[in-house]
Amino acid sequence: MSSVRTGVKICGITEEAGLEACMKYGADWVGFVFFERSPRYINALRAKVLAAQVTDGIKKVGLFVRPDDADLERVLGQVDLDILQLYTTPERAVQIQDKFGLPVWLSIPVASQADLPQQSIVERLVIEPKPPVNATRPGGNAQRLNWDMLHGWKPAYLWMLAGGLNPENVGQAVATTGAAAVDVSSGVETAPGIKNPDAIARFIHNARTSAVG
Numbered sequence: 001m002s003s004v005r006t007g008v009k010i011c012g013i014t015e016e017a018g019l020e021a022c023m024k025y026g027a028d029w030v031g032f033v034f035f036e037r038s039p040r041y042i043n044a045l046r047a048k049v050l051a052a053q054v055t056d057g058i059k060k061v062g063l064f065v066r067p068d069d070a071d072l073e074r075v076l077g078q079v080d081l082d083i084l085q086l087y088t089t090p091e092r093a094v095q096i097q098d099k100f101g102l103p104v105w106l107s108i109p110v111a112s113q114a115d116l117p118q119q120s121i122v123e124r125l126v127i128e129p130k131p132p133v134n135a136t137r138p139g140g141n142a143q144r145l146n147w148d149m150l151h152g153w154k155p156a157y158l159w160m161l162a163g164g165l166n167p168e169n170v171g172q173a174v175a176t177t178g179a180a181a182v183d184v185s186s187g188v189e190t191a192p193g194i195k196n197p198d199a200i201a202r203f204i205h206n207a208r209t210s211a212v213g
């Protein structure tokens with residue numbers, strides 16, 4: 001059993017049932033996807049309605065892919081987000097963190113250990129697999145990393161494991177990688193964008209009862 005309570009992010013929330021399950025079963029973060037080609041995309045108005053239902057203690061993460069300032073201003077003008085998760089360059093991530101004054105998480109696409117950053121210049125790095133060649137989006141592809149690459153890897157910065165996780169494998173993923181935080185989208189869905197409350201419950205439970213290797 002890990003001595004550290006594994007942080008859990010449930011990403012791609014689009015409807016109340018999924019959000020209620022995140023709150024009921026103890027997710028730490030909920031993710032709203034503002035990438036229009038995603039099946040989990042919601043607009044700022046819909047995100048505002050959902051965000052207003054999020055109870056204290058759960059942080060609201062907005063996901064953006066190569067956003068310009070206007071994209072961010074349009075959403076942040078309507079939605080009370082706590083964190084910005086970005087798919088962009090490190091330089092742009094720092095620029096956004098400085099300009100908008102919110103903690104930034106930067107997605108790091110990883111294919112081999114050589115892709116693992118030595119340092120971080122934002123609040124947290126999201127370590128996930130490089131998307132498949134034919135992917136229509138940089139994340140949310142239900143594709144997992146080779147967790148053995150991360151065995152014994154202990155960076156000096158906050159990071160989160162993402163990609164292809166589900167209730168059945170998250171315990172092994174935490175045990176193998178020592179991840180202190182995990183992120184899931186596809187693995188707790190009955191259909192793209194539709195979360196399964198029971199799967200969310202099992203994912204959160206299994207993420208927090210793993211035996212770290």
Ligand SMILES: O=C(O)c1ccccc1NCC(=O)[C@H](O)[C@H](O)COP(=O)(O)O
Pocket residue numbers: 011012031033035038039040063065087128137138139140141142143162163164165183184185186187
């Ligand atoms: O989830 C999406 O559709 C998505 C679209 C565009 C950019 C990012 C997206 N998701 C980002 C996430 O943080 C996912 O939770 C992460 O990539 C893991 O996804 P999955 O393998 O489906 O659990």
